[in-house]
Amino acid sequence: MQELINRAKELLANGTVARVLGWKAGDLPYNPEPAFFTTAEELDNFVYNGFCGANLSKYMIAASKLEGKTMVCLKPCDTYSFNQLIKEHRVDREKAYIVGVGCKGKLSIEKVKDLGIKGITAVSGAEMSDDAETLTFQTIYGDKSCAYADAMLERCHVCKGKEHMVYDELIGESKDTKDAERFAEVEKIEAMSPAEKFAFFQKELSKCIRCNACRNVCPACSCRKCVFDSTKFDSAQKANVDSFEEKMFHIIRAFHVAGRCTDCGECSRVCPQGIPLHLFNRKFIKDIDELYGEYQAGADTDSKAPLTNFTFDDAEPSIVTKR
Amino acid sequence: MQRIGVFVCHCGSNIAATVDVKKVVEMVAMEPGVVHAEDYQYMCSEAGQAKIAEAVKEKNLTGIVVCSCSPRMHENTFRTAAKRAGINPYMVEIANIREHCSWIHKNVEEATEKAVILARAAIAKVNLNAPLFPGESRVTKRALVIGGGIAGIQTALDIADAGYEVDIVEKTPSIGGRMSQLDKTFPTLDCSACILTPKMVEAAAHEKITIYTYSEVEKVSGFVGDFTVDIRKKARSVDANKCTGCGVCQEKCPSKKAPSEFNRGLNTRSAIYTPFAQAIPNVPVIDRDACIKFKTGKCGVCEKVCQAGAIDYTQQDEIVTQKYGAIVVATGFDTIKLDNYDEYAYNQSKDVITSLELERIMNAAGPTKGHLERLSDGKHPHEIVFVQCVGSRCSDNRGKSYCSKICCMYTAKHAMLIRDKYPDVNVTVFYIDVRTPGKNFDEFYRRAVEEYGVNYVKGQVGKVIPQPNGKLLVQGSDLLDNKQIFKEADMVVLATAIEPEASVRQIATMLTASIDTNNFLTEAHPKLRPVESPTAGVFLSGVCQGPKDIPETVAQAGAAAVKAIGLLAKDKLTTNPCTAKADELMCNGCSTCANVCPYGAISYEEKEVNDHGIRETRRIAVVNNALCQGCGACTVTCPSGAMDLQGFSNRQIIAEVDAICR
DSSP: OHHHHHHHHHHHHTTSOSEEEEEEOOSSTTOOEEEEEOSTTGGGGBOOBTTOOOOGGGHHHHHTTSSSOEEEEEOHHHHHHHHHHHHTTOSOGGGEEEEEEOOSOOBOHHHHHHTTOOSEEEEESOBTTOOOSEEEEEETTEEEEEETGGGBOHHHHTOOOSOOSSOSEEESOOOOOOOSOTTHHHHHHHTSOHHHHHHHHHHHHTTOOOOOHHHHHOSSOOOSSOTTTOSSSOHHHHHTSSTTTHHHHHHHHHHHHTTTOOOOOHHHHHOTTOOOTHHHHHHHHHHHHHHHOOOOTTSOSSSOOGGGOOOTTSOOHHHHHHO | OOOEEEEEEOTTTTTTTTSOHHHHHHHHTTSTTEEEEEEESOTTSHHHHHHHHHHHHHHTOSEEEEEESOHHHHHHHHHHHHHHTTSOGGGEEEEEOIIIIITTOOOHHHHHHHHHHHHHHHHHHHTTOOOOOOOEEEOOSEEEEEOOSHHHHHHHHHHHHTTOEEEEEOSSSSSOTGGGGOSEETTTTEEHHHHHHHHHHHHHHOTTEEEEOSEEEEEEEEETTEEEEEEEEOOOSBOTTTOOOOOHHHHHOSOOOEEOTTTTTSSEEOSEEOSSTTOSSOOOEEOTTTOHHHHHSOOOHHHHHOTTOOBOTTOOOEEEEEEESEEEEOOOEEEOOOTTOGGGTTTTOTTEEEHHHHHHHHSTTSTTTTOOOOTTTOOOOSEEEEEEEESSSOSSTTSOSSOOSSHHHHHHHHHHHHHHHOTTOEEEEEESOOOOOSTTHHHHHHHHHHTTOOEEEESOEEEEEEOTTSOEEEEEEETTTTEEEEEEESEEEEEEOEEEOTTHHHHHHHHTOOBOTTSOBOOSBTTTBTTBOSSTTEEEOGGGSSOOOHHHHHHHHHHHHHHHHHHHTOSEEEOOSOOEEEOTTTOOOOOHHHHHOTTOOEEEEEEEEEETTEEEEEEEEEEOTTTOOOOOHHHHHOTTSOEEETTSOHHHHHHHHHHHHO
16 A cells, blocks of 8 residues: 555656545444545555445546546456446547556455444455455454455455456556356346346335446446436436335346446445345346356456447347247 | 217228228218218229318318328328318328228128227327428438348449439458359349440449449438438558559469458458459459458558558558438348258268359359369269258248248259259259249250250259268158159259348448348338338338349339439428327436437437426426427437427327227
């Protein structure tokens, strides 16, 4: 982390960048938050640890409009989102100085809490330089610990790999933390009967409080004006039409990001209700892979996306409906 | 708020017998915006249109809903009527209460309910309609004909005779198509080549016709009146300007093992070849897969013997880009593969052949020089069995559900010709039905039976079993006598179903012309617009649209030519104003719409916008109205909903859906 801070100070000092986009300590030991830094003093609050799950690429849409370059810290998986935004002309590559930061999997405080660790006052083992495989928590109930991997976000168990897709320089080592099948959860839902599926989604989506956190954090949901906020379409009313109202919001959102979603998992990470929203998107990705061949949004900036590109070998609609 | 008039048509009894039109009038009169509602027997008649004009005047209507037949039928009629009455034509909506309602319902109550719902949807849409104004686009006075068979040749000749430039693109080395492979033609029995060759020569000599053989359409962009087409001229390896067509190269070519496409693979040809003697152009091509020079680098015999120095091994494919106002598809047909029909032993015995192969065998220029003989041992056959409907009228999915239409007649022709030339040969035809609806067709068939003694058996062949003695045991049923038949035959001829040439799928996709489940190109209207594709500026000629014999093909070719000429004769076309438009304040500039636009109508501009007081330069989608065809692909792919289709906006469509679901 100190290496990152030093480098950020250097880049600010020599005028390469006008600001730094990273994370600063939050009000709790496990909730660092995205932050812009413009001075060396401010950078003393810079934090980078296992709880820095936030994908900073979306902030670069606004930062691309600012004077001068922004140093942005991107984890390997965040670079997919950044590439996708380049592809959609939403971020300016020239305005970004990308520091590819190391990652050994990001942590979920929900998982920690699920392990019965509560009342946390301090954490050790989450720092990026730390190779510890155990997390130790000081809690008001005494010291507790758990395996690092047990507290990882779901998305890190299906990690896309430790390679950064785009960067100017790399700081820190990354680990490939994949230890589960990417589509295993999707397959479980696919195996359900229609009635079970409906019940499953009704149960999950009924928890939604429409806080819009999933949408606001999603790098693919970066429209200037979201259809749900627009008076032009009456979509907002449509989404609220019955007691199971939130289904429309999430289903429409899944369609809107289909083929563009990089599976960064931020939607599920930020959901205060713990809805596994990423499963919708991952189902779409699975279908795209099966129907059009493997495709990873954001792996590059110039490939043609299967859903918005026609080729003579494209699956016929009849194949899709027969499945 | 619009002032809407609703006009409910009886369509004689077509609608009124199933839909309570008075009730529809009563119900729609209560809809928001409706200030006038009436019904009439024939809204499309002059009197009906006058009623619309009268109501517009009296009630100051700003929008019109006509509850009638499909908009494909009379939308234009009513738009024109509206225009005459002083209303923008795009303020007219049609509720299709005939095809979508009365014709498909029996119960009056249900049909009436649906008619009211459809009318409500149209009213909801008109409430959101805005006047639209068409623009103009230019017409390139040149036509492209894809396919150089009799259909393509006839279409090209007719268009060229009207004074317009025509290009024919033919993928094989010569024009002529399937007709050039036929021996005689029914029902007159004149020689196919004798009537086709003069047409080929005429096309080649016509000053307005350019023929690209051994060429394929590679890319099509643009729209009616202004298509841009890339044609790939495959490397012939022979300089057409130098070649004299002497044929020495073909004689001397040491590689003579390539199957002859023209003779359906029944014999072989040299690696450098013209498909047949009367080929046009009479310039050979080198089949690079068969040529020793291309395979091993050694040989070069043709180059040595060519007096004209026309052989050019270094020739490359060439792309010709040309603009066209109209495109005629004349890609023709092929016979189906018989892999699903093992019971006929086609793949097991050389003496089981398709009818098209028999054409080559009967032809003097064919593999047997016109002698009827068994391909297995060259012996003269004494017993020939013809099997009709092989793969046609098929009720399972092994073959085609349709009737191939030409087989009954050519089988009668084959039977007759064989009996005429070889009276010692017994000919038996197994048939489901004999279909002879054409001028002099039934007389022709009866001659085969009555004068030539061809033995017609109503029933299908179940199995053909090759025998150790070289004969073929044919097991069939005679439905009239209700008995099984076992017959030893020397040859079996299969009237194999025809299907559209395989390349048509790709061509249809390039042209955005629709095709049906059998790969036949779809016509704009099966009865009233049979030679036009639903895609403007694309016309259909010959079997690519459906099975046809030669006279029908030639007639359709002429009709397609007339339609193309009608288009080319115009200097300007009115463009459809229902084009896409981006909301500048909502556009993300993400390029997704441009990626999906099949017409290349969307580009991007750095534009200064004023977003509620915030002035900034943004990347924004701009639609070229001349190129946009209003397909709507961009509107559904746009993540923010910034892209909308004028006349079919998202709001209008949702309003319709809401009205239906109310």
